[in-house]
Amino acid sequence: MANIRDLRQRITSVGNIQKITRAMEMVATTKLRRFQEGAVAAKPYAEELERLARGLGGAAASDPDAAGDAAGLFRPGDPSAPAGILFIGSTRGLCGAYNSNVQRQLESGMKGLPQGSKLFVIGKKAMEHAGRMGHDVAAYFEDFDPEKTRFADAAGISKAVVTAFLEEGLSGMFLCGTRFLSMVRYQPYFESFLPIVPSEGELLSEPLLEPSGPELLERLVPSYLETRVFHGLLEAITSEYASRRFAMKNATDAAGDMKKEITRTYNRARQQKITSEITEIVSGAEAL
Amino acid sequence: MTDSSFTLRVVCPQEILLEAEVESARFPGEDGALGVLAHHTTMVALTESGLLRARTSQGENLEFVVHSGFAEMRDNVLTVLTQAAENVESIDLDRARKAAERAQERLHSSESNLDLVRARAALRRALMREMLARK
Structure with missing residues (x-):
């Protein structure tokens, strides 16, 4: 049977840990709410821009004379050449399985890529x-701070x-990060970023362009890519905090269970000590 | 939806600023203002800093400041995608003026890593807001 004083000490220390994790949970909840607002608000803009860029891209990609950087971004590279991956992880720890999930996604995504593919890394x-x-x-x-994601960084x-x-x-550029679905759902993804795949079918039928096509693409395409990275970063940090909140909640609950368990042992030990003391006193008194 | 109206949406990264049925809209294109009425042909245009004006089906006038971005008209929906937009009535004149001053200063400072394009754009935006708010 463990020493009573040791048990008391363990109850206190588990209690302290619980206080810390609970505080961290609350911090994560508040931050999560803030990031979530940003990520959710940015979504319609990102989606509209994507639809526009991919819709217009069809015409640009099919035009062999199209020059300029923007048109080049629709052209697939040599499939045997190495690819690039923009890999978004967290800078801080204590966020549960967030990092290992996205890492696993990266590894499985990279299996299908040619040797020598390169990473562009965000997050320590x-x-x-x-x-x-x-x-x-x-x-x-390295200098990028995900907590203060600004559009200019993206x-x-x-x-x-x-x-x-x-x-x-x-041969291509991929994006590997985590998509934020809800407060309790976030999913790692590995998807193509470049070349831009023009949307098929519902192409804008001969739209009136103001100004001309190439000029418009030259502005639209960078905007679209920047917004996509921006949105990806926002979703990543939001997911990170959702994951951290969840991890801290689990830790708090686990600490609570542990405290209960030790308290029970402690009480039993205490009871036993009292009982044996009483027995000693009574038998001492009887001996007199 | 009556036959002579269409949907106008103003979307920026922070929010969907507006979604309304309007009769007509005018927005600042790259080469001057562009006007759109219902059933306009499919169109994609660049927008610049300036005033977006629309008249709702109820005869109400809407005014927004929009900045560099894109406007797309299709299926009777005009979507204006812009980095920043705000309702003219909600512009704070003081803030706008300060932003303009800041932008001026930045342009005149000899900071080496100054992003000239960005600073100029900021100045243009600020001046535009100031001008429109003052009206």
């Missing part, structure tokens, strides 16, 4: 993973990735 934990697995890292956006990252795609002859 993601970088650590890349180092562990020995992946080729082309860029690590634009910079998008630009870096696009430049790499155009200049290094990559």
